[in-house]
Amino acid sequence: MTKPSMCKLPDIQRTRDGKPRRVGIEIEISGLGYQALVDLCASILNGKAHERSRYVSVIDSPQGEYLIELDSDPIKQLDLQDHRLPESVRELGGHAMDVIDAAAERIVPLEIISPPLPLCELDTIEELCNCLRDAGALGSRESIHYAFGLQLNPELPDLKPATLINYFRAFAALYHWLKARHQLDISRKFTHYIEPWDSRYIDRLLEPDYSPDEPTLIADYLADNPTRNRALDLLPLFSFMNDELLRQHVQDPRIKARPTLHYRLPDCDIDNPDWHFSTVWNDWIIVEQIANHPGELQALTELFRDSRILSFSNLTTSWRERCHKWLENRGYV
Numbered sequence: 317m318t319k320p321s322m323c324k325l326p327d328i329q330r331t332r333d334g335k336p337r338r339v340g341i342e343i344e345i346s347g348l349g350y351q352a353l354v355d356l357c358a359s360i361l362n363g364k365a366h367e368r369s370r371y372v373s374v375i376d377s378p379q380g381e382y383l384i385e386l387d388s389d390p391i392k393q394l395d396l397q398d399h400r401l402p403e404s405v406r407e408l409g410g411h412a413m414d415v416i417d418a419a420a421e422r423i424v425p426l427e428i429i430s431p432p433l434p435l436c437e438l439d440t441i442e443e444l445c446n447c448l449r450d451a452g453a454l455g456s457r458e459s460i461h462y463a464f465g466l467q468l469n470p471e472l473p474d475l476k477p478a479t480l481i482n483y484f485r486a487f488a489a490l491y492h493w494l495k496a497r498h499q500l501d502i503s504r505k506f507t508h509y510i511e512p513w514d515s516r517y518i519d520r521l522l523e524p525d526y527s528p529d530e531p532t533l534i535a536d537y538l539a540d541n542p543t544r545n546r547a548l549d550l551l552p553l554f555s556f557m558n559d560e561l562l563r564q565h566v567q568d569p570r571i572k573a574r575p576t577l578h579y580r581l582p583d584c585d586i587d588n589p590d591w592h593f594s595t596v597w598n599d600w601i602i603v604e605q606i607a608n609h610p611g612e613l614q615a616l617t618e619l620f621r622d623s624r625i626l627s628f629s630n631l632t633t634s635w636r637e638r639c640h641k642w643l644e645n646r647g648y649v
Contacts, residue, residue, distance in 0.1 A: 322594035323438040326604035332474040338432035339471060340576065341441050341593075344387060344425040344464035344584050347454030353426050354384050360447050361440070379440060380431030387427040425464050432471065438597060445586055445593045455586040465510075466596055468579040473608070475557055475575060477533045481526065483577065486607040487548050488518050489620035491581075492636040493643070494603075495547070498582035498596055510547045510581050514540035522621045534558055538565035549578035602648050616642065 329337055348356070354373045358365040363377030371386035430441065456464045473479060487494075491512050512518075517540040520526060528536060534554045542565045544551055554562045555573035562571070579600060585591040606612045619642060623635040643649045 321436075321439050322442050322592070323435075324594075324598045324601045325435055326601050326608070328473045328604070328608050329435055330473070331471065336434045336436075337471045337473065338434055339438070340432050340469035340574075341428075341430040341438075342465070342467035342469070343428040343441075343445065343448075343586075344466070345428070345448060345453040345455060345586055346425055346464070347452050347587070348426065348448070350384075350386060350426060352451075353428075353448075353453075356448070356451055357382065357384055357428060357444070360444055377431075379433060379437060382431060383427075383429040385427050385429070387425045432469075438593075441597075442593045449586050449589070453586050455584045455588065455591070457583075457585055457588065464584040465580060466582045466584040466593065468582075468597070468600055469552075469574065469576040470579070470600070470604075471576050472553075475553075477528060477530050480533065480553075481521070481528075482607040482610075482613055483603070484521055484548075484550075485617050486603050486613055488513060488521060489616050490603055490606070490639065491547060492634075493639040494581060494599060496636050497599055511545055512547060513537075516540050519624070522617060522624075530557065531561060534561050535565075538562065542566050544568060544571065547579070547581040549580055552576065552578050602643065605648070612646065 331337055345353075350371060354365050354375070357363075358375050361375055361377040361379070361382060363375040363382065365373050365375045365384075367373050373384045375382040375384065428444075433440070472483065495510075513521075517537060520536060534557065537550055537554070538561075541550070551562065551566060551568070551571045552574045553576060555571050556575050559573060582596045606616055616639075619638065620635065623630055623638065640649070
């Protein structure tokens with residue numbers, strides 16, 4: 317008997333041109349040495365690993381190319397033969413590198429980056445996370461200075477402004493509910509890279525007659541959110557759609573163009589036995605379902621819009637509580 321999938325599928329599973337939608341996953345962890353992580357992932361994924369550069373390895377798997385890396389460019393690029401370093405440091409050679417490596421693996425997250433995966437293959441990530449937990453992988457809760465995340469990069473059904481607005485409105489309305497469920501660790505609460513969208517932008521987005529063309533849609537967002545540091549980062553998407561316009565507002569070489577959203581909010585709480593990749597993914601599916609069902613989106617958006625008005629009801633109950641009750645009543649949770 318085939319094991320039932322833990323990862324739910326959205327109603328819209330193909331792009332407008334008929335191709336299967338895909339999603340890329342980024343997982344940040346510690347607790348395992350770099351080479352141990354590479355070897356373990358290669359075994360789990362039925363792949364073959366090879367080193368691309370220092371602290372960067374590729375695993376060729378049946379699903380495509382996974383990347384394993386230490387998430388720190390200065391350490392990955394460090395060269396002890398660099399003439400700019402003091403001679404005393406260069407003379408230490410491999411001994412100094414061993415010390416640096418040991419320290420780096422304790423304080424810098426190791427990152428696993430999947431290839432774009434068809435939605436129906438996401439149980440691979442569920443299995444991978446479970447195996448990493450069993451092997452001793454650690455997440456955000458292990459230390460106050462850890463702020464490890466699990467990032468989703470879901471491909472959109474199409475890039476029409478009306479479709480994008482539906483996704484943006486659904487996420488804006490669900491942000492506080494999602495944060496309460498998946499942004500639990502105090503170390504990430506103190507960081508600035510999982511911020512909500514600027515309130516002025518949300519007000520504009522929620523206007524009933526807001527129906528911009530593509531350049532206006534991008535410019536409106538960038539006017540109030542010219543940064544990668546958002547829980548739902550739209551800069552890779554907008555770079556793919558109109559990089560010239562994006563670069564008028566943001567000059568950041570880390571932005572990589574792709575036709576996806578960049579969902580950065582969830583913790584990676586991998587060493588918690590009650591935490592699962594599928595739980596995070598299945599809550600994202602709620603965003604998908606509401607975005608693609610006009611009646612549901614309109615009902616939730618109207619409630620969210622009303623929650624932003626000063627009133628006694630809004631002062632005495634939180635939007636997160638009302639949002640959860642609405643989702644319960646509709647059978648989403």
